[in-house]
Amino acid sequence: MGDNNSWIGAVPTQRRMNYQIIVVQVLIAYFLCINLLQITTLFKQGLFLTMMRYILFANTLLSDSPFLILTNILLIFSFFRVTMEIWLCLIICIGLSLYTFITPITLTAMTLERFVAICMPLRHGELCTMRNSLHCILIIHGISSIPLSIFLSIFFASATRTLYTQPLICTVEVFILHSWQQHLRSAINQLYFLTIFVIIVFCYVKIMKVAKVASGENRTSTQKGLQTVALHAFQLMLCLISLWCPFIEAAVLQIDFLLYINVRYFNYIVFILAPRCLSPLIYGLRDEKFFLAVKTNVCFGLQ
Template sequence: MASNNSLSGGGLSIRRINYRVILVQVLVSAFLCINLFLITTFFMKDSFYTTMRYILFAITLFSDCLFLFITNVILILSYFGITIQMWLCLIIYIVLSVYTFVTPVTLTAMTLERFVAICMPLRHAKLCSTRSAVHLILIIHGLSSVPCTVFLSLFFASATYTLYSQDRVCSVEMFILYSWQGHLRSAISQFYFLMLCIIIVFCYTQIMKVAKAASGESKKSSWKGLRTVILHAFQLLLCLIQLWCPFIEAAVLQIDQMLFINVRYFNYITFILVPRCLSPLIYGLRDEMFFNALKYYALCGLYKKQVPG
């Protein structure tokens, strides 16, 4: 969230941390270009946007691109101390809050899709149709909006009207007027990710049972699905650790200002950039059909093994 994205601190000169901001800009730009190329590839082949797992993969790419772009804007505004009105920051916060959850919830949905494909193959075509994918996307965004709705309802009940017209440096702390609001926000987030972890562990266990009992091509497909679930679990773990970062940073801030800035910078790179860029890229490269399409378009059609249809 925005609270994890500010790399500047009181009394610290811009010159001393300028290289860090430049590095973040390079990484964000590179990740956005890669994700946009993956999204372009998704729309270039009919079978991708008519298959649920590819549709869900595209949702994670859209979510990550939007999240990275907005958090990077907040980082730059915070770095230069640029203030904006509270109502505009409120809109930004709503988008960030929703899309903080869209990626992990979508990853869990992708895990469930693999569970159905491997453990319930005869029902996969019916349960994972294109129409079902559209309904699932609406459910994902609905579930992702609940924490934001609860938190902002408490903020609206506590904030005064004049607060919305004030100019401030945008950060999530602006909406935490009382300490119990921050605790409630954290509790809701932890509950969500606990539920997501339980679902992924359940799917992992069931797929492992099928993989051990299968043979031939079925066994190969089951173990591949199992590795996909492990990848989703790893990314979800990084997203979960992101929720603990504010507590760690608050404790470190009481010790040393410079250490706080270093820890916040490390957290942004490790728990915001990495899980939202690395895993979608790996997932796209691990899928043979998607990888062949990527090679085809990257080489401008010179790669002929998988001709888009």
């Protein structure tokens, strides 16, 4: 009797989990299509890639797309309990760790570009050149790789040879071999995102001061820049909350497993997927010039 009750209770749970997986696949497929459309538009219209804001936007799209793919792979493997050797998991997690930082740091660079354009318009053309944009992307990747380099060094120094061939379900947590590594990881993440958030707030306050004294077309442009910075701050807030998700999930797991599954699914949608899906909406829909280019690209694709 107990076995039958367990089996009956498992059916709705399994159906709910299947439904959740399908929803994630639809969302990821939808935003990957949007990203691909906007990437092709940026590269077809060469004029966009001569301006820093669009070069940085392209960098965001090119990092968010593989991030969505890698997180989806880990989600599917975890759902179906697919194991892999740790060396293969390491390759996936290296890409995931790098792309985790590229997006918020690029958003910070885009915010600084808006700050220069609005608060220092006479120097915008001098500072935000195509060459400086490429240098900025190299700096973004360099800063993003620092946490990864630290943890790879610790892992390679601590892991035994037999560990590389052990089959396991791939998560980032399998590479944390000591409890102090988790504290170090948390401290580095908090330092990065606190620094980023301070920069965002600084830019927002400065742009807001300019908006108060601006008039006419300048006021409209400044207000739009202010809104863009506010949206970046919202994205970064979601990214920052995602750093606390593992601690929340660990506490919930001690209470109820089903609740843990639901909380983890909610965190994945709201704090991991959502921030990566906002950039194409912010720049793809709010930027009139780029939105017109996307519409033109779509029309040519249907002919």
